Amino acid sequence: MGSMDSGIRDVRAGRLTSSDYTDVFSDLHPPLSRHEAFVESDRCYFCYDAPCMNACPTGIDIPLFIREIAADNPTGSAKTILSENILGGMCARVCPTETLCEQACVREAAEGKPVKIGLLQRYATDYLMENGQHPFTRAAPTGKSVAVVGAGPAGLSAAHRLAMYGHDVTIFEARPKAGGLNEYGIAAYKSVDDFAQKELDFILEIGGITIQNDKALGRDISLDALRAGFDAVFLGLGLPGVNELGLDGEDAAGCIDAVDYISVLRQSNDLSQIAVGRDVVVIGGGMTAIDVAVQTKLLGAENVIIAYRRGPESMNASEFEQELALKNGVIIRHWLQPRALTRNERGEVCGITLDYTIMNDGRLETSGESVTLASDQIFKAIGQMPAEKILSDAGMALSRGRISVDEEHRTSIPGIWAGGDCIAGGQDLTVAGVQDGKLAAESIHRALSMQPEKVSGFAEAVIAGNSEPASTSAQHTANPGHISG
Amino acid sequence: MADLSSNFLGIKSPNPFWLASAPPTDKAYNVERAFKAGWGGVVWKTLGEEGPPVVNVNGPRYGAIHGPDRRLLGLNNIELITDRPLEVNLREMTEVKKKWPDRALIASIMVPCEEEAWKAILPRVEETGCDGIELNFGCPHGMSERGMGAAVGQVPEYIEMVVRWCKQYTRMPVITKLTPNITDIRKPARAAKSGGTDAVSLINTINSIVSVDLDTFAPNPSIDGRGSHGGYCGPAVKPIALNMVAEIARDAETRGLPISGIGGITTWRDAAEFIALGCGNVQVCTAAMTYGFKVVQEMISGLSDWMDSRGFRSIEDFRGMAVPNVTDWQYLNLNYITKAQIDQDLCIKCGRCHIACEDTSHQAITSMVDGVRHFEVIDEECVGCNLCVNVCPVENCIDMVPMLSGVDPRTKMPVQPDYANWTTHPNNPMAKVAAE
Numbered sequence: 017m018g019s020m021d022s023g024i025r026d027v028r029a030g031r032l033t034s035s036d037y038t039d040v041f042s043d044l045h046p047p048l049s050r051h052e053a054f055v056e057s058d059r060c061y062f063c064y065d066a067p068c069m070n071a072c073p074t075g076i077d078i079p080l081f082i083r084e085i086a087a088d089n090p091t092g093s094a095k096t097i098l099s100e101n102i103l104g105g106m107c108a109r110v111c112p113t114e115t116l117c118e119q120a121c122v123r124e125a126a127e128g129k130p131v132k133i134g135l136l137q138r139y140a141t142d143y144l145m146e147n148g149q150h151p152f153t154r155a156a157p158t159g160k161s162v163a164v165v166g167a168g169p170a171g172l173s174a175a176h177r178l179a180m181y182g183h184d185v186t187i188f189e190a191r192p193k194a195g196g197l198n199e200y201g202i203a204a205y206k207s208v209d210d211f212a213q214k215e216l217d218f219i220l221e222i223g224g225i226t227i228q229n230d231k232a233l234g235r236d237i238s239l240d241a242l243r244a245g246f247d248a249v250f251l252g253l254g255l256p257g258v259n260e261l262g263l264d265g266e267d268a269a270g271c272i273d274a275v276d277y278i279s280v281l282r283q284s285n286d287l288s289q290i291a292v293g294r295d296v297v298v299i300g301g302g303m304t305a306i307d308v309a310v311q312t313k314l315l316g317a318e319n320v321i322i323a324y325r326r327g328p329e330s331m332n333a334s335e336f337e338q339e340l341a342l343k344n345g346v347i348i349r350h351w352l353q354p355r356a357l358t359r360n361e362r363g364e365v366c367g368i369t370l371d372y373t374i375m376n377d378g379r380l381e382t383s384g385e386s387v388t389l390a391s392d393q394i395f396k397a398i399g400q401m402p403a404e405k406i407l408s409d410a411g412m413a414l415s416r417g418r419i420s421v422d423e424e425h426r427t428s429i430p431g432i433w434a435g436g437d438c439i440a441g442g443q444d445l446t447v448a449g450v451q452d453g454k455l456a457a458e459s460i461h462r463a464l465s466m467q468p469e470k471v472s473g474f475a476e477a478v479i480a481g482n483s484e485p486a487s488t489s490a491q492h493t494a495n496p497g498h499i500s501g
Numbered sequence: 502m503a504d505l506s507s508n509f510l511g512i513k514s515p516n517p518f519w520l521a522s523a524p525p526t527d528k529a530y531n532v533e534r535a536f537k538a539g540w541g542g543v544v545w546k547t548l549g550e551e552g553p554p555v556v557n558v559n560g561p562r563y564g565a566i567h568g569p570d571r572r573l574l575g576l577n578n579i580e581l582i583t584d585r586p587l588e589v590n591l592r593e594m595t596e597v598k599k600k601w602p603d604r605a606l607i608a609s610i611m612v613p614c615e616e617e618a619w620k621a622i623l624p625r626v627e628e629t630g631c632d633g634i635e636l637n638f639g640c641p642h643g644m645s646e647r648g649m650g651a652a653v654g655q656v657p658e659y660i661e662m663v664v665r666w667c668k669q670y671t672r673m674p675v676i677t678k679l680t681p682n683i684t685d686i687r688k689p690a691r692a693a694k695s696g697g698t699d700a701v702s703l704i705n706t707i708n709s710i711v712s713v714d715l716d717t718f719a720p721n722p723s724i725d726g727r728g729s730h731g732g733y734c735g736p737a738v739k740p741i742a743l744n745m746v747a748e749i750a751r752d753a754e755t756r757g758l759p760i761s762g763i764g765g766i767t768t769w770r771d772a773a774e775f776i777a778l779g780c781g782n783v784q785v786c787t788a789a790m791t792y793g794f795k796v797v798q799e800m801i802s803g804l805s806d807w808m809d810s811r812g813f814r815s816i817e818d819f820r821g822m823a824v825p826n827v828t829d830w831q832y833l834n835l836n837y838i839t840k841a842q843i844d845q846d847l848c849i850k851c852g853r854c855h856i857a858c859e860d861t862s863h864q865a866i867t868s869m870v871d872g873v874r875h876f877e878v879i880d881e882e883c884v885g886c887n888l889c890v891n892v893c894p895v896e897n898c899i900d901m902v903p904m905l906s907g908v909d910p911r912t913k914m915p916v917q918p919d920y921a922n923w924t925t926h927p928n929n930p931m932a933k934v935a936a937e
Contacts, residue, residue, distance in 0.1 A: 051571070058569035061894050064852025064868065086569060126849040126895065 023360030025270060025392045026294040031316025037287045040314050041204035044340075045109075045135055053139040057086035060131045063122055068133060071120035073443065074101035074451045078117060082136055094144030095151045097137055100454075102176045103169050105145060105215050106198050107447045108138035110206050112303075114336040116447070145214065150221035155182035157224070160464045163188065163246040165233050168196020169446045170252030170436025172219050173453030174460075178250075179224035181461045186246070187225065190232035196254055198446065200279040203307035205314075234406040243431050248460045251419065251427070251434040252453060257401030261299060265357040266396070270365030274298065274308040274397035281311060293392025296320040297368055299354055300397030302332035308395045309346045320346045321389060325353040325373050325380065355386060357394070367391055402438055415440035425456035433460055503808035504815045505801060507541060507605075509781040510674040510699045510759055512632040514541035514605040517804075517816055518772065518797050521763055521784035522547050522609035522635060522678075525794075527583055529593035533600070538794035539801060542605025544784060547582035547637045548590055550612040550622060555581045555644075561722035564711035566737060573791050575737035577711045579722065579729055581643045582611050587625075594629040606630075607676065611637040611649050614659055616666050623671040633673050636663060636698075638689070639680035639705020641732045651705070654680035657692030664696025676761060679703040679745075681738075686745040690755045701749060702761035702784060704742045706732025735787035739765030743778060747827045750779035767796075769803025776816060777823035831924055836917040838909050839885035839901040841865070841878045847898040850874055854889035854899060862888050880910040 032040065048056060060082040068078045076097050084093035097104035111117075113134040121130030144151065160183045164171045167189035175185040193199050198212040219225075231237055233253065242249045258273045260266060270293075281290055296317045298309045301324035313320045322341065324331060327350050331338060341348060351373045358367030367390050371382040404417040413420045413428035418440040425433045435452025437444050442452070507517040519542035520526050520535050527546040535543055549555055557580055566575035583590055598606045608626045612618040626634060638654030645652040653659045660677065667675045677693035679686060681704040690701050708730045712721045720728030742764020749755045762775030763784040772783045788796050813819045843854065843866075855876050858866040865882035866889060867875060878889075890899045904916050925932050 054569040061851040061853060063850075064856035065874070066852075067850070067874070122849040122851045 023362075023366055025360070025364055025366050027270075027291050027392045029291045030288045031292055032288070034288060040287060041208065041311070043208050044205045047142060048132070048135050048139045053085050053090075053136060054088075056132050056136055057082045059123065060086070061122060067120035067122060068117040068131075071116045073116070073445065073447045074107070074454065076100045076104070076137075078133055081140060082131065082133070085136055085140055090140045090143035091148050091151075093140035094148070097141055098144070098151060101447065101450050102173055102219055103198070103215060103446065103450045104137055105141040105218075106169070106207065106212065107450065108134050108141055109211065110198075110202050111447050112334045112336065112445070115334045145218055150218065152180050152222055154180055154223045157184065158182040158464065160184065160247045161186065161245075162248045162250060162460060162464075163242040164250045164252060165237075165242070166190075166196060166252035166254055166436070166438075167194030167216075167227055168252055168254050168436060168449060169198060170449035170453040171196070171250065172216065173450040174250045174252065174433075174435065174457040175225050175453075176219050176222055177454055177457035178460060179222045181457075183224070183247075183461070183464060185225045187227045188231040188233065188237055189227060189229050190235070190256070192229050194227050194229065196252075200282055201275060201304075202282070203278070203311055204282060205310070233403070239406075239410045239429075239432070243429075247464055249432045250453070250456050250460065251432060251438060252436040252449065253403050253434075253438040255400035255437045256403050258396060259399040259401055261354050261396055261398065263354060263357050265359050265363075265365055268357075268359060268363055268365050270392065271357060271394045271396065274300070274304050274395040275400060277395060278304070278308055278311065287315065290315060292317050294318045295390050296393045296395065297389050297391040298322045298395045298397055299368075300324065300395075300399070301326065301330065302397060302399065303337060305395075305397035306333045306337045306341045306346075308397055309341055310344045312393070312395075313344050313346050322346060322348045323352040323354070323368075323370055323389070324348065324350050326350065326375075352387065353380075353382065358388065365391070365394055368394055400437070418442075424459035425452055426459065503805045503813060505805055507782050507816060509605075509761065510633060510676070512542070512605045512607070512674060513603070514782070515603060516541035516797075516801055517776065517782035518800050519544060519605060519607070519761070519782055519784045520789060521786040522607075522637065523786040523790070524580060525786060525789050528585065528590075529597050532597050535789075535794045536601045536604050539797045540604070540794065541782075542607065542632075544607040544609050544635050545590065545594055545631070547609040547611045547640070548587055548622070548626070549582050550618055551587050554584045554586055557581055557584050558724050560724040564721040564731060566711055573735060573787070575711065575733055576735040576787050576790065577706070577709045577731035577733045579642050579731040582637070582640065587622075591625055591629050594631055598630045605632050607633045607635050609635045609637050609678070611640065611644060614648055614653055614663060619663065619666045620670050623667065627671055627673055631673070633676060633699075634667065634671065635676040635678050635702060636667060637678055637705075638663075639678045639703075641680060641682050641706055641708045642730060651680040651682055654678075654689055654705070655683050657688045660689050661692040661696035664693050664698045668697040674699040676700045676702050678705055680705045681741060681745055682708045686748050687752045687755065690749045690752070690758065694755055694758050698758075700759035700761060700781070701755075702763055703749070704738065704745055704764045706734045707738055707741065709733035734765065735791075736765045736767050739771060743774060746775060746780060747778045747824065750821065750824045751827055769800045769807060772800055773804055773807060773819075774823075776820050778827070779821040779824050781816075781820065832922050834920045834922060835926060836919060836921045838904040838916055840880050840883045840904060841885065841887075841889050842900050842902045843876055843878060843889075844898050844900070847895050848876060849895055850876065851894060852876060853892045853894065857888050857892045862886055882911060884911065
């Protein structure tokens with residue numbers, strides 16, 4: 017813990033021996049073998065009006081898909097899953113099942129050992145993706161076009177369903193690769209073997225979906241142009257910004273956005289090149305905090321401390337995730353709130369002072385005591401921010417910076433739907449984003465099915481990069497939003 | 502401590518657990534291993550007549566039904582009787598009996614349905630010093646095509662005839678092994694008794710095809726793409742065996758005829774159930790073929806501990822105690838009313854009771870009460886069928902509670918304390934009129 021005294025930060029790549037990198041991020045939950053799947057599926061009671069099913073944000077018929085596994089029909093099982101959740105493969109890996117389906121499982125109540133629904137879902141979806149064909153067929157083209165902004169779980173879910181209904185979908189993605197948080201955000205040990213891209217390829221097999229990478233809303237495309245050029249627009253923007261600590265020096269070296277770091281890590285082909293501090297402090301209490309803490313620990317950090325300003329029950333990270341961190345040697349310290357960053361002679365952050373907090377009449381207060389922790393890297397993981405400005409400039413109704421939508425996922429602007437982390441009142445989960453995309457797609461499809469034909473050519477203009485096609489408004493008398501009510 | 506020793510037809514064995522005539526008892530090596538493990542007796546694998554022995558298929562002989570964890574629930578086989586020369590078997594039997602005088606050794610025999618064939622083999626078997634013979638009238642495959650095994654067992658007249666020959670040509674006790682592949686098990690049992698058999702043993706295996714390979718469309722086990730029906734055994738057949746045993750135990754003509762119980766016996770409890778239905782001992786095969794001979798140790802300790810807990814000192818103390826309780830449907834008490842009751846503390850809210858009752862029975866279990874997921878019996882609809890108890894995954898969560906008094910909310914009729922059955926029921930056109 018000498019870094020703060022000396023002011024010399026110990027940040028190095030290659031803390032592990034080269035052979036250790038091979039399986040440093042091996043599968044958190046190894047997949048079930050065929051026999052294991054039979055045994056586990058037999059534990060399912062095929063409940064009436066199953067609580068697990070009601071706990072699934074996408075409403076997958078869990079008892080049915082498990083029974084299909086038990087009956088040695090993994091293909092049928094995968095179809096049952098994917099018909100409600102086209103990203104069922106990724107959700108099987110990243111869903112916090114311990115707070116969703118598996119928490120609701122009656123065997124959790126009965127014996128504290130729920131059916132391993134997540135692993136069974138993975139068994140079925142893996143089987144289909146490895147052995148089968150794309151299980152859905154695209155309807156005859158409708159001639160309608162839909163723009164989807166953001167190729168994350170919500171956008172991909174919406175795109176797939178819209179394409180299935182025969183609409184032409186163009187996805188605009190700000191990053192160089194599609195997948196959103198599945199590709200850039202999820203901890204490496206939850207999605208090994210480039211699964212996000214494999215799943216993307218699988219989704220695109222439906223046909224009728226074009227992805228435009230490196231096209232960011234507000235930078236390369238505008239909402240107006242999308243509205244003008246497409247019959248409908250779906251926004252699955254995610255949360256592009258990161259919340260600030262609000263401390264002096266947080267822009268300095270040594271203070272890092274956890275989301276950015278994870279993204280670099282996920283895109284790395286050579287983990288031995290990723291710089292890791294010896295003493296790491298993570299500020300936050302959600303999944304991102306756990307993800308960055310565990311991954312830096314696995315990459316060789318000696319001391320990793322998560323500092324969270326409230327108690328364990330308030331952490332957004334599930335109990336399972338908290339245990340995962342502890343199991344990997346991460347220390348979680350509760351009731352600590354950042355006060356100031358310590359910087360060395362070079363201006364780099366080399367420590368952090370945190371105030372102890374207490375709960376007083378339901379209000380979080382500092383106790384007057386504080387502690388200073390040495391750090392070679394401080395990770396900010398205190399939440400992400402919506403793209404508020406672009407949306408408010410466009411006149412879209414927001415709630416605390418996130419998009420307000422109705423039960424059909426329509427925004428306040430006719431013709432624009434939204435879903436995923438960018439909307440208000442969401443759960444910030446992959447599976448919730450998938451459901452949003454699905455529901456929005458159904459709503460869009462209903463709207464488009466009643467819509468009269470529209471002048472063609474504008475989608476192409478937008479895709480070509482001409483974000484302001486000429487005489488847009490004049491030619492578009494039938495905005496989809498007008499019939500959405 | 503309970504005395505497990507068994508005396509069946511005068512044949513003594515230290516316990517009532519015998520190995521049935523089957524692959525585990527095909528030669529001295531296996532039988533000696535079985536005796537070392539603690540088996541009370543063996544029925545040596547069926548002997549055929551002098552001459553070239555039978556041949557077996559050289560492909561798979563067994564097929565199986567598995568639970569999801571590959572627990573073997575049912576086994577079928579197309580193996581024939583012993584394929585070793587008669588003299589080898591007889592020599593080994595002689596040696597084994599000398600070496601293990603306290604264990605029961607029975608010779609299973611199957612020869613053509615001709616008097617000379619039986620007359621020829623019986624003295625040779627007797628010379629081995631074995632304790633008795635079992636007539637294999639049950640083997641359902643292969644041998645039956647040649648007029649033996651089940652082909653005899655399915656014709657009561659043949660059974661009676663062969664048993665008579667055996668009683669004529671040997672002093673050894675005769676056990677007649679019955680096939681279940683017949684409509685009414687009492688007929689062959691009565692025939693065996695008429696012929697003078699000392700006991701019957703049952704059941705032999707059941708005609709079966711365990712599965713069909715959906716790639717090749719061949720039945721399993723498949724011999725070069727084809728299969729034949731085989732004999733089904735193991736835990737799956739136990740209920741069938743128990744019923745057939747009970748039928749013989751309570752039949753007026755065969756009541757009291759000693760029975761050796763066979764059919765899916767896997768634990769001490771299975772054995773105790775067979776004995777409670779009147780069996781003097783039991784024979785086991787599939788459990789040994791699945792787990793090895795050591796399983797007998799659990800059967801011995803389990804039966805002994807249970808008998809101690811119930812105060813039974815010997816097998817005879819509880820043998821047949823369930824027989825009087827097996828009756829015809831017409832004598833069941835129609836005034837006996839039960840209602841299902843769900844223990845809400847044990848209920849895990851899986852809803853299986855509800856959906857089973859709702860879809861397939863009497864719509865007598867709720868799924869929702871005051872907007873909350875809640876499973877409760879509606880006494881006005883419950884006929885007391887017990888389906889909910891059977892489908893409930895939690896032991897003792899649902900109970901069938903007898904109504905001793907009051908009014909049955911379903912029929913609105915007062916509960917009658919007296920016994921009354923169908924024979925006197927007003928809806929029965931054949932009802933006997935009570936004496937004035």
